[in-house]
Amino acid sequence: MKPIVIIALREIREGLRNRRVLATASLLAGLALTLALLGSAPTGNVGASRLAVTVVSLSSLTIFLVPLIALVLTHDTIAGELDRGTMVLLLSYPLARWQVVIGKFAGHVVMLGLATAVAYGAAGLALWLGAAGDDAAVAAFCTLIGTSILLGAAFVATGTLVSTLARDPRTAAGIALGVWLASVLLYDMALLGLLIADQGRTLRAPLVQALLVANPTDAYRLLNLTGLPEVGQFAGLSGLAGHLAVAPATLLAALGLWVAAPLAASVAVFARRQV
Amino acid sequence: MTAPLVRVDGVAKRYAGRDALAALDLVLGAGEILALVGHNGAGKSTLIKLLLGLIRPDAGRITVLGHDPARAGAAEARRAIGFLPETIAFHPNMTGAELLAFYAQLKGAPLAANRELLARVGLADVAGQRVGGYSKGMRQRLGLAQALIGRPRLLLLDEPTTGLDPELRQAFYALLDELAAEGVGILLSSHALAELEHRADRVVVLRQGRKVADGTLTDLRRMAGDPVRILVRMEAPVPVAAGAGGAVTGVAAGAGRRIEIICPAAEKMDRLRAVLSGREPVADIELLHASLDEIYAGLLRRDAEPVG
Incomplete structure (x- = not known):
């Protein structure tokens, strides 16, 4: 257990030192505050909770940005150390390879989680201080922060897997970009194309549900935009939510699986990798 | 133990x-x-x-x-x-x-x-x-x-x-x-x-x-045959064919007035005679123990040579 903590702390210290955490937190905070303070400006007239509306816009932002940041942070975590020659030295110490993988994963999740919590927390606090929402909206906002970190963890795990599989950091960067494009953009477009082409003949609701849950960004989207009535109303998904009622627990489990599976695969791959 | x-x-x-x-x-x-x-x-x-x-x-x-x-x-x-x-x-x-x-x-x-x-x-x-x-x-x-x-x-x-x-x-x-x-x-x-x-x-x-x-x-x-290095300086420039050296490095090469031979100590006189026979007068001869790098090169060369 101890080597995991030592390696995680080293990653965090390095992240703080090279200002990656600061850059991430600043970027997220800047965008979140902009969305919170400007994006929800017109809501006063239609009686919507500003906090709830901000959840909608922030979750859209998260879907694009958090996976990208997670992959940028982690794509070179293993491949880079192998490339620079620091890994050989690290593995000569009394620790197991799985501890290296888990320690690095934990360090990156803490960094990304910290940045997300601080950035979104600041935006939420700013709105809450302006009495922008009721308790339900506050709960929705807390869910947003929690699930954003979970989504980040899923992509930290995926990035770590990419890094253990890739031959060198440049290949890893290419694969990471491909993963991001595929899960954030292409997957939904392909699914949409399928649905249109199929005209509802074979792709029934349960299958569509399963396909959505199978992609972590869609699971996250459903969780935040349809899970809570307070938010669903503004998400433009309320009609869809009726057909695609997936229990929040299922969605959370799907996201959890997206953390556990790539992480387990990383451990397995790295255990066999020649250094 | x-x-x-x-x-x-x-x-x-x-x-x-x-x-x-x-x-x-x-x-x-x-x-x-x-x-x-x-x-x-x-x-x-x-x-x-x-x-x-x-x-x-x-x-x-x-x-x-x-x-x-x-x-x-x-x-x-x-x-x-x-x-x-x-x-x-x-x-x-x-x-x-x-x-x-x-x-x-x-x-x-x-x-x-x-x-x-x-x-x-x-x-x-x-x-x-x-x-x-x-x-x-x-x-x-x-x-x-x-x-x-x-x-x-x-x-x-x-x-x-x-x-x-x-x-x-x-x-x-x-x-x-x-x-x-x-x-x-x-x-x-x-x-x-x-x-x-x-x-x-x-x-x-x-x-x-x-x-x-x-x-x-x-x-x-000892395994390398206790090689020695012989430096010969001639009175006048002479062409020397490579490959006339000893079993250690097989090299006897010279540029102008200098000839260098590396061979097992026991063979040094034979080598000298072979290389110098019929040439211009010798100005100077220097005998050195081969350096460790030369011994190393000799060991590698000996290993690379076909057995028998």
């Missing part, structure tokens, strides 16, 4: 269809300094990685401090091993002191000893500076310091003196002598045999993954 720290029996390792190591036997005892000598690609780093359990052998058996290093349980044994990789790299944003603390924590060694280690390698003054600003020699010294964390029983040093100036090199070997006297077994690799004179108890010469010589430097000199 105590068990050896390292025992390698018939170990083979192949990379991409090429023998990195073939049927290698090796023993390293406590307090012994063993030098692995060979060109790049001779198998030195492969052997060290095998001893650390970073890679697994395709054949043969390895025991390091009583464990098979590729087994999961060997992680604990690595607590008593100090390792310096061939190209030492550190996280550039951390300071020397922080890096040493990180590695000491991983080994479960007391952090208080780090200050002394940094002083021992002459880095005490720059311990608070980021490693990114260190020179190559300083990084190498930091590498040595981390290898010494936790008072290891076995040191595996891959090209340890790369980037060290002669003074530090001297200090480094003095340090190794001290450690060996305390019973630490030291395996170090080098591509230069000359550097190891009076430094290593035993030398193993590797060529393309095979052991071509194993013994003290005196043994190696």
Whole structure:
């Protein structure tokens, strides 16, 4: 257990030192505050909770940005150390390879989680201080922060897997970009194309549900935009939510699986990798 | 008699269809300094990685401090091993002191000893500076310091003196002598045999993954036929055909007035006669013992020649 903590702390210290955490937190905070303070400006007239509306816009932002940041942070975590020659030295110490993988994963999740919590927390606090929402909206906002970190963890795990599989950091960067494009953009477009082409003949609701849950960004989207009535109303998904009622627990489990599976695969791959 | 720290029996390792190591036997005892000598690609780093359990052998058996290093349980044994990789790299944003603390924590060694280690390698003054600003020699010294964390029983040093100036090199070997006297077994690799004179108890010469010589430097000199180098200076420039030399290096080459012959001591007069017969008068003859590098080249050449 101890080597995991030592390696995680080293990653965090390095992240703080090279200002990656600061850059991430600043970027997220800047965008979140902009969305919170400007994006929800017109809501006063239609009686919507500003906090709830901000959840909608922030979750859209998260879907694009958090996976990208997670992959940028982690794509070179293993491949880079192998490339620079620091890994050989690290593995000569009394620790197991799985501890290296888990320690690095934990360090990156803490960094990304910290940045997300601080950035979104600041935006939420700013709105809450302006009495922008009721308790339900506050709960929705807390869910947003929690699930954003979970989504980040899923992509930290995926990035770590990419890094253990890739031959060198440049290949890893290419694969990471491909993963991001595929899960954030292409997957939904392909699914949409399928649905249109199929005209509802074979792709029934349960299958569509399963396909959505199978992609972590869609699971996250459903969780935040349809899970809570307070938010669903503004998400433009309320009609869809009726057909695609997936229990929040299922969605959370799907996201959890997206953390556990790539992480387990990383451990397995790295255990066999020649250094 | 105590068990050896390292025992390698018939170990083979192949990379991409090429023998990195073939049927290698090796023993390293406590307090012994063993030098692995060979060109790049001779198998030195492969052997060290095998001893650390970073890679697994395709054949043969390895025991390091009583464990098979590729087994999961060997992680604990690595607590008593100090390792310096061939190209030492550190996280550039951390300071020397922080890096040493990180590695000491991983080994479960007391952090208080780090200050002394940094002083021992002459880095005490720059311990608070980021490693990114260190020179190559300083990084190498930091590498040595981390290898010494936790008072290891076995040191595996891959090209340890790369980037060290002669003074530090001297200090480094003095340090190794001290450690060996305390019973630490030291395996170090080098591509230069000359550097190891009076430094290593035993030398193993590797060529393309095979052991071509194993013994003290005196043994190696004898195995190479105790070669001598003869420098002949002529009165006037003479053309000399290469290939008229001795069995050691097979070279007798001259440019203008100088002729150089390297051959076993016993054959020196025959060689001289063969090379000089019927030539211009000789101005001077100088006889030198072959350098260790020439002995090394001779051993490799002898190994490369077809048997019979």
